[in-house]
Ligand SMILES: NC(=O)C1=CN([C@@H]2O[C@H](COP(=O)(O)OP(=O)(O)OC[C@H]3O[C@@H](n4cnc5c(N)ncnc54)[C@H](OP(=O)(O)O)[C@@H]3O)[C@@H](O)[C@H]2O)C=CC1
């Protein structure tokens with residue numbers, strides 16, 4: 649059995665990466681749009697409706713447009729954009745989120761995949777909320793260090809053009825404290841207050857790590873770093889793409905430094921708890937184009953179609 653797949657936005661950063669994943673597979677037939685018709689609404693609509701699964705690798709507005717073009721009840725959309733991540737009727741494409749999430753992805757014809765920062769944040773925080781260690785009313789903060797491919801073609805071009813000394817050093821952004829991932833971070837962790845979130849983009853292509861610093865006093869009374877790490881281990885037991893590292897994992901550090909690129913070219917997420925005295929850092933690392941986008945989209949397709957979840961990843 650071969651499934652028909654269309655990638656709307658096939659020439660973009662996430663679309664190209666999805667096509668690389670799919671190229672090695674013989675169980676999917678990729679429907680290609682002619683280069684000169686990439687933005688032709690009628691041709692996109694035809695291919696979207698001809699597909700069993702269509703990936704939307706588009707800016708938010710174009711994703712909303714694509715969703716409105718579907719008339720075939722068989723087509724399953726997997727949207728990589730921010731457009732539908734907290735919209736009712738769309739399943740959140742993160743199978744490891746909680747028990748039952750895979751069933752939702754299997755049953756849904758509309759799947760919204762998480763943002764790259766949001767994936768890491770949610771995977772780090774959700775188990776602590778579910779285990780009752782972190783109150784849904786807690787006020788948390790997070791930083792994210794990301795490679796520039798997270799900004800898509802235009803940011804890649806900016807960095808790769810060279811000649812701008814300002815791009816050589818890491819650049820904090822979203823300082824208006826309204827990053828577009830905040831709504832999904834809240835909706836899918838259960839946190840009632842938006843985290844104070846500062847992403848930082850650096851002069852490297854890909855790789856991302858979100859850090860959530862916590863005072864143990866912010867957690868349930870008496871919580872230890874060991875219990876935080878154990879909650880992550882328990883939540884992700886049996887998850888093939890999630891690796892919970894030992895508490896204060898010294899092996900992970902290279903002479904004391906953390907490598908944000910160590911999950912690159914994989915669909916893996918590594919989770920860490922570092923702790924000393926009354927403070928801990930919970931960290932999640934992933935490839936923003938792997939589990940942060942294209943790998944996650946292919947994984948969601950595998951789950952939806954009832955295939956081996958790791959196929960092609
Ligand atoms: N890069 C990343 O790490 C991640 C990205 N995402 C999200 O995935 C989506 C795609 O991102 P990314 O691939 O990085 O972005 P890119 O800018 O690299 O690619 C977007 C593609 O969409 C095309 N496009 C724009 N408008 C239309 C339209 N109306 N019809 C058809 N095609 C159109 C663009 O065409 P053209 O080539 O002409 O510009 C481009 O090829 C975005 O919503 C992004 O936020 C999600 C997680 C991580």
Ligand SMILES: CC(=O)N[C@@H](CCC(=O)OP(=O)(O)O)C(=O)O
Pocket residue numbers: 728729730762763764765794795796797798799803828829847849
């Ligand atoms: C470096 C950089 O700019 N990264 C992007 C996140 C990429 C991503 O996850 O985008 P979507 O939410 O649109 O899917 C940002 O912070 O806006």
